[in-house]
Amino acid sequence: MNSKKLxxxxxxxxxSKRAEEIxxxxxxxxxxxxxxFxxxxxxxxxQVKAIAENIEEKVQEAGLIVRDIEGKDAANWVLLDLGDVVVHIFKTETRQFYNLEKLWVDAPLVDVSEWLK
Structure with missing residues (x-):
């Protein structure tokens, strides 16, 4: 499976678990x-945990491996390493504090609107 499909x-x-501002x-x-990213x-x-668990489940259903999950117990910032795709799930205030988008400002945005309900 290619990284775009992942x-x-x-x-x-x-x-599907109502993640915000994807x-x-x-x-x-x-x-x-x-x-x-x-x-x-x-x-x-x-909700952070539910989103992480659903992503993990859907990736495994697709026959892929979740390499690592960090922060699931604290649920302030969960990181899922899926290889070609790295997922960051934040509580709102934690996302604002770390502001990863600013750190990766040179990275182009991918239009994901067609995949959202």
Whole structure:
């Protein structure tokens, strides 16, 4: 499966659990870490966990491996390493504090609107 299809799975799984302000950054030309970074937020610990669990489930259903998950217990900032796609799920205030979009300002945005309900 290519990284764009994986990105679609992630965005749709997050959207189905009501993730807010989903942003996908194309980092292929500026980072060796991944092809895409996906950044989103939720208003509660419970919702952060639910989004992370749903993404993990949908990725596994697609026959792919979740390499690592960090921060799931604290649920302030959960990072899912899916290889070509790295997912950041923040509580709203934590996202504002770290402002990853500013750190990766050189990365073009990916239009994910067609995958959102």
């Amino acid at each position: 990105l679609q799975i992630v965005v749709q799984a997050a959207d 942003v996908a950054l194309d980092v292929q030309n500026i980072s060796f870490l991944a092809d895409y 996906v950044i989103m937020q939720a208003t509660s610990d419970r």
